[in-house]
Amino acid sequence: MAAVTRPPAAGRESDAGVIGRSRREPEAFAALFDRHYTAVHGYAARRLGPALADDVAAETFLIAFDRRDRYDTARPDARPWLYGIASNLVARHHRAEVRLYRALARSGADEVTEGHADGVAGRLDARAVRGPLARALAGIADGDRDVLLLVAWAQLSVQEAGEALGVPAGTARSRLHRARKKIRAALGDTDPTSLGEDLDR
Amino acid sequence: MNDLDILHDAWEAPAPPSRAAHDAARAALLARAAGTAALAPAPARRRRRLGLRVAVVGAVAAAAVAGVTVVQTGGSDGHGRPRPVIPGIPPGPVANAAEALDRAALAAQGTAARPEQWIYTEVTDRYPGTAHKARVERPTDGLRTRVVRSWWRADGKEAAEEDAGRLTTRPLSDPVPADVTDGRTMLHWAYGQVPGGREDERDPVVQGEVFGRLNAMVREHEVPARRLSLVFKAIALIPGVKLVPGRVDALGHPAIAVGRVTEGWLREEVLLDARTYAYVGERSIAIKDHTSTGMDGTSTVKKGTIQLIAARTKVAVVDRPGQRP
Numbered sequence: 001m002a003a004v005t006r007p008p009a010a011g012r013e014s015d016a017g018v019i020g021r022s023r024r025e026p027e028a029f030a031a032l033f034d035r036h037y038t039a040v041h042g043y044a045a046r047r048l049g050p051a052l053a054d055d056v057a058a059e060t061f062l063i064a065f066d067r068r069d070r071y072d073t074a075r076p077d078a079r080p081w082l083y084g085i086a087s088n089l090v091a092r093h094h095r096a097e098v099r100l101y102r103a104l105a106r107s108g109a110d111e112v113t114e115g116h117a118d119g120v121a122g123r124l125d126a127r128a129v130r131g132p133l134a135r136a137l138a139g140i141a142d143g144d145r146d147v148l149l150l151v152a153w154a155q156l157s158v159q160e161a162g163e164a165l166g167v168p169a170g171t172a173r174s175r176l177h178r179a180r181k182k183i184r185a186a187l188g189d190t191d192p193t194s195l196g197e198d199l200d201r
Numbered sequence: 202m203n204d205l206d207i208l209h210d211a212w213e214a215p216a217p218p219s220r221a222a223h224d225a226a227r228a229a230l231l232a233r234a235a236g237t238a239a240l241a242p243a244p245a246r247r248r249r250r251l252g253l254r255v256a257v258v259g260a261v262a263a264a265a266v267a268g269v270t271v272v273q274t275g276g277s278d279g280h281g282r283p284r285p286v287i288p289g290i291p292p293g294p295v296a297n298a299a300e301a302l303d304r305a306a307l308a309a310q311g312t313a314a315r316p317e318q319w320i321y322t323e324v325t326d327r328y329p330g331t332a333h334k335a336r337v338e339r340p341t342d343g344l345r346t347r348v349v350r351s352w353w354r355a356d357g358k359e360a361a362e363e364d365a366g367r368l369t370t371r372p373l374s375d376p377v378p379a380d381v382t383d384g385r386t387m388l389h390w391a392y393g394q395v396p397g398g399r400e401d402e403r404d405p406v407v408q409g410e411v412f413g414r415l416n417a418m419v420r421e422h423e424v425p426a427r428r429l430s431l432v433f434k435a436i437a438l439i440p441g442v443k444l445v446p447g448r449v450d451a452l453g454h455p456a457i458a459v460g461r462v463t464e465g466w467l468r469e470e471v472l473l474d475a476r477t478y479a480y481v482g483e484r485s486i487a488i489k490d491h492t493s494t495g496m497d498g499t500s501t502v503k504k505g506t507i508q509l510i511a512a513r514t515k516v517a518v519v520d521r522p523g524q525r526p
Binding site: 022026027029030033034037038041042045046050053054057058061062065066125126127129130133148151152153155180183184187 | 202204205206207208209210211212213214215216217218219222223225226227229230231233234235
């Protein structure tokens with residue numbers, strides 16, 4: 001699951017272009033909402049459940065709008081910026097997040113739909129380990145978990161995750177490394193060398 | 202598959218956001234953008250400097266100025282959290298009272314803050330100073346001014362007021378039953394709260410009473426913010442409620458008025474922000490000369506005389522009662 005660079009679709013204005021325009025025409029910012037609201041909402045929903053996700057997603061774009069003057073328009077893709085705002089909002093609900101993971105850890109495999117005809121053996125196996133993974137997530141430090149989930153769930157690169165959270169790339173890398181060790185342990189893999197090359201994504 | 206892939210796949214793809222959540226979030230964004238556009242320089246015309254008051258009307262815009270974000274949502278889900286139910290604000294002016302109040306309902310949908318935070322409201326009241334002595338009240342008569350500061354818990358559970366430096370808090374509870382979920386059932390409930398309301402909802406005097414009752418609910422924060430939209434929808438259903446053409450000056454704040462004439466001479470108005478339609482306050486104004494006769498003689502109110510005007514001159518989110526933004 002390599003991080004994908006996301007150039008704008010041919011002919012489409014970049015996120016930076018939309019934000020720049022919105023400095024003179026505020027309503028133009030809605031184009032950024034239309035592009036990214038669903039993805040931001042989905043990320044928040046994975047971490048907090050759907051009800052809090054509604055609030056986090058809406059607030060993310062209001063905050064982003066308020067800060068649009070400070071956006072670095074040298075960055076064409078606004079997703080790290082938006083996910084950074086969303087991560088900070090998710091962090092306000094960190095107790096709710098941890099409760100959610102603990103609940104998932106307790107219910108574990110019960111939550112997997114019976115007879116789910118996914119057809120992909122790997123995916124089905126993945127669902128079965130959600131319980132132990134959720135327990136691991138509950139036990140990972142907030143800052144480490146933010147990087148981990150930006151990479152695993154928002155599908156940012158580790159560099160982008162660092163940008164999103166306002167930490168140096170090296171810091172983001174070491175947080176991800178620590179978090180992944182715990183995830184691997186939850187999956188039963190305690191071999192530290194297996195983290196190896198794919199740490200950098 | 203590595204551990205990150207497994208972590209990704211172990212969770213089901215989340216359900217897409219509901220249409221209602223999407224629409225409300227988008228509307229909130231556009232409302233903020235519209236508020237900003239109002240402040241943008243307009244070199245083609247002279248603008249009065251309205252200063253911070255334009256930016257702080259309504260919990261939405263005010264919270265932005267205070268550095269706290271606002272989510273526009275309405276109703277509640279099973280966890281008591283706000284849930285959006287209304288689609289976005291259409292562009293352009295409103296054609297009638299119902300549309301204006303729909304937009305006020307939309308602007309009202311929202312907790313301005315976390316449930317345990319407080320909304321600070323500063324209301325400036327202007328009223329005739331010598332009315333009780335005057336035989337004739339005129340539009341040009343001076344008005345007295347009073348500023349009232351209060352705090353309202355965002356979850357609707359408590360209110361606080363400051364008087365001579367002392368803060369008093371009191372508990373609140375939403376008087377409206379949970380099964381009231383739309384404007385019509387809210388209006389019907391409100392009729393039950395006024396004299397004669399159970400007997401005849403078509404009596405104009407009773408309708409005047411219910412209009413006043415619903416206005417008071419907004420003014421006095423009697424319902425939590427997430428239920429406020431129902432009050433506006435109910436007001437829109439009262440016969441005789443009409444959009445007043447043009448702009449009203451709500452103590453320096455451009456507003457539009459939605460009003461109802463009572464006793465043939467006094468128009469009681471709800472004032473809404475001219476741009477965001479957020480509730481600003483209320484006004485009562487004589488629309489024709491009115492003379493009443495009492496035991497001690499007659500008294501006259503001339504057309505155009507303001508009997509009451511009250512506007513929220515500051516709204517902001519704070520962490521505790523007594524705190525100023």
